[in-house]
Amino acid sequence: MIVPAHAPNVLDARLTQRYSEATIPTEPGPVKLVVYRERVRGKPDPQREHVAMVIGDLDLDGEVLVRIHSECITSEVFGSQKCDCRQQLDAAVSAMHRVGQGVVLYLRQEGRGIGLGNKIRAYALQERGADTIQANHALGFDTDLRRYDIAACMLKDLGVSRVQLMTNNPDKIAGLEDQGIQVMRRVPCEVDAHAHAQGYLRTKREQLGHLLESFDPK
Numbered sequence: 001m002i003v004p005a006h007a008p009n010v011l012d013a014r015l016t017q018r019y020s021e022a023t024i025p026t027e028p029g030p031v032k033l034v035v036y037r038e039r040v041r042g043k044p045d046p047q048r049e050h051v052a053m054v055i056g057d058l059d060l061d062g063e064v065l066v067r068i069h070s071e072c073i074t075s076e077v078f079g080s081q082k083c084d085c086r087q088q089l090d091a092a093v094s095a096m097h098r099v100g101q102g103v104v105l106y107l108r109q110e111g112r113g114i115g116l117g118n119k120i121r122a123y124a125l126q127e128r129g130a131d132t133i134q135a136n137h138a139l140g141f142d143t144d145l146r147r148y149d150i151a152a153c154m155l156k157d158l159g160v161s162r163v164q165l166m167t168n169n170p171d172k173i174a175g176l177e178d179q180g181i182q183v184m185r186r187v188p189c190e191v192d193a194h195a196h197a198q199g200y201l202r203t204k205r206e207q208l209g210h211l212l213e214s215f216d217p218k
Contacts, residue, residue, distance in 0.1 A: 015039060016153045019049070028097045031055055036154055050108055052154050055093070056101035060159045063184050065102035067092040067166040068151045068176075070109040073116060074123075082123070088189050092166050095187075103160065105151045112136065113145025148175025155181055 021034040031053050038048035058064050069092065072085035079086075089104070096102025111119030114136060122135035133143050152175070155163070161180075165173055166187040173183050 015150055016050070016157070018157055026093075028094055029055070031093075034154075034158070036150075036157070038150065048108065050150060050154065051106040052158060053093070053104040053106060054158065055096040055103070058101050058103065058158065058160060060161075063162045063164050064160045065096055065099055065166060065187065066105065066155065066160070066163040067102075067189065068105045068107065068148060068172050070107050070112070070146055073110060074119065082126075087192065091189060095166065103155070103158065105154055107146070107151060109146045112143070113147075114139070114141050144171070146171075148172060149179050152176055152179030152181050 016036040016038055019035045019037045021032060023030050023032045032055075034052040034054060036050050036052065038045050038050070040048065067088075069085075069089050072080075072083060074080040075083050075086040076089065092102070092104055096104070110116045111122065114122070118139055118141070121139055122130075122132065125135040125138055126132065130138060136143060148171075151172075155161070155176075162182045162184055163176070164185045164187050165176065165183045166189045167173065168189055173186060176183055
């Protein structure tokens with residue numbers, strides 16, 4: 001699938017600053033972690049850190065497999081089955097190790113940007129029958145507060161300008177293209193999700209326009 005380009009905006013490289021990096025051993029193979037800090041009023045903020053997980057030697061003259069992944073502590077640490085985030089992260093890392101290169105941009109944007117505490121408040125509303133969008137709205141938030149200019153800045157710093165984006169979310173494609181990153185192809189990231197996540201996935205497909213071609217609600 002070839003994704004048409006959007007008219008790029010001017011990318012402000014000052015949004016982030018590369019702060020630290022090191023390689024760690026993981027079960028599927030070594031991963032280089034590069035930590036970026038957002039700049040607030042011109043200074044890097046230690047409370048706003050994001051991580052690029054770099055796998056292999058990146059082909060900077062070609063196309064790099066990339067996933068933009070928003071933090072989900074409820075699934076990735078506590079094992080929640082209400083979403084497919086943990087499975088998507090694992091699938092992306094495994095795919096990158098298979099092809100020998102890739103970057104996961106791990107953005108600290110819990111709960112579509114509303115934060116962990118508000119995400120749990122939204123979960124409480126969902127227990128009473130609200131879907132994920134209705135819950136966010138009931139708490140006074142927009143449907144999705146995430147931003148992708150930070151992701152584009154991180155890619156630019158890594159020297160990546162042409163990507164194969166592993167995503168089901170058209171907003172991520174547009175977010176990178178708007179900042180001058182060329183999305184040459186969309187790579188689907190559909191995974192087997194738990195029965196508890198079926199309503200969440202249905203909402204993403206029917207109300208948010210996520211490209212979940214193989215989703216079959218149980």
